[in-house]
Amino acid sequence: MTRKFLWGIIILLLVTNLTTVAIWMIERNNALPSPMGVEVNTDEPVATIGKEEIFYEEWVKDLEANYGKKALEELVNREVVSQLAKEEDIEINDKLVEREISLLFTMEGPLTEKQIEAKRKEWEKEIRYRLTLEELLTKDIEVESGEVESYYNDYKGQYDFKESIQLSHIVLPDKQTAEKVYDELEAGASFAALAREYTMDEETKANGGYLGYYTENDTFLLEEYYNKAMEMEEHTYSEPFLGGTGTVILYLHRKLPDITFEYEELEHHIQRELALEQIEPAISAKSLWNEKDVKWIFDE
Known part of the structure; x- marks a missing residue:
């Protein structure tokens, strides 16, 4: 900067x-x-x-x-x-x-x-x-x-601004638990509250699963996360998918264009x-x- x-x-x-x-x-x-x-x-x-x-x-x-x-x-x-x-x-x-x-x-x-x-x-x-x-x-x-x-x-x-995506996630141990959490989201539960309760990612647990902003080639962003986010609309969550160390539900907050x-x-x-x-x-x-x-x- x-x-x-x-x-x-x-x-x-x-x-x-x-x-x-x-x-x-x-x-x-x-x-x-x-x-x-x-x-x-x-x-x-x-x-x-x-x-x-x-x-x-x-x-x-x-x-x-x-x-x-x-x-x-x-x-x-x-x-x-x-x-x-x-x-x-x-x-x-x-x-x-x-x-x-x-x-x-x-x-x-x-x-x-x-x-x-x-x-x-x-x-x-x-x-x-x-x-x-x-x-x-x-x-x-x-x-x-x-x-x-x-x-x-x-x-x-x-001067150029690279496309950036703002993400949160919930990392779950298996498909069965992920489907349970997904059903709670569908019923209107808070994504952040569910992340604090269920996620296995201790680094983001206290912050409701919040990860931050990433660009496509960011070394800290999993490829599976980027590909999934590109399919999503802002302010929506994904269906459970395999990513990193578990089954993941991803939330896309923002997608800022190039x-x-x-x-x-x-x-x-x-x-x-x-x-x-x-x-x-x-x-x-x-x-x-x-x-x-x-x-x-x-x-x-």
Whole structure:
């Protein structure tokens, strides 16, 4: 995984957290329930520790003192980037966004379809914001075309995303036990719960049989597992089959497809990445404020 992608993940998480705080601070004066997802009664403590109580106003004052300025700054950043992006007619490569989303999913455990959709929306918003910000910050920086092509030839493999499958399994001692477990699945039992009860694989037992994400040529993935997974739909389990050290029931959580790029699709993106190296560590949307005549309450 590249340093630039790790930086992107850090920024994504920071921006998401600051935006949540900003929205909370704006909405708290207009409505309770709060955006934290709980009803708030300002006459009652929000927490009790022994005989000590913490009330809503104390909680919010602490948030404002520690995060208020940063949260407002992030809201201003987003609006400045949005306005400038429209003026500059900036478009972000959809395949690059999808590649980053796929990479982020491979860092997650099993998710429900609802959770998948929520994370996809959240990540796409933050990735597009970050890439748009990078585009604005580097638009006037020159990078030689030969340098871009040379970088592509050296590192083009790091941009492709290999098809990945997310799996869980239950390993059983014989066909009779496997059929019993399969019947319980058919009756609506939880795959993870059955794995914790029946599987012979001690390494995955506590995690409900969860194995993780694998690519086709992963040395830790049994060929029988890959072949079976390729026949399955997402969020389904297989019939029992022989695999590894026993009879297996496989669960396919996700199947993320290949994402590959030609040079022409990456040329501008690499140019932007190389340009970013010329301005690090000063990567901030605040440097764009003077283009939109920003005024805020923290002005001296």
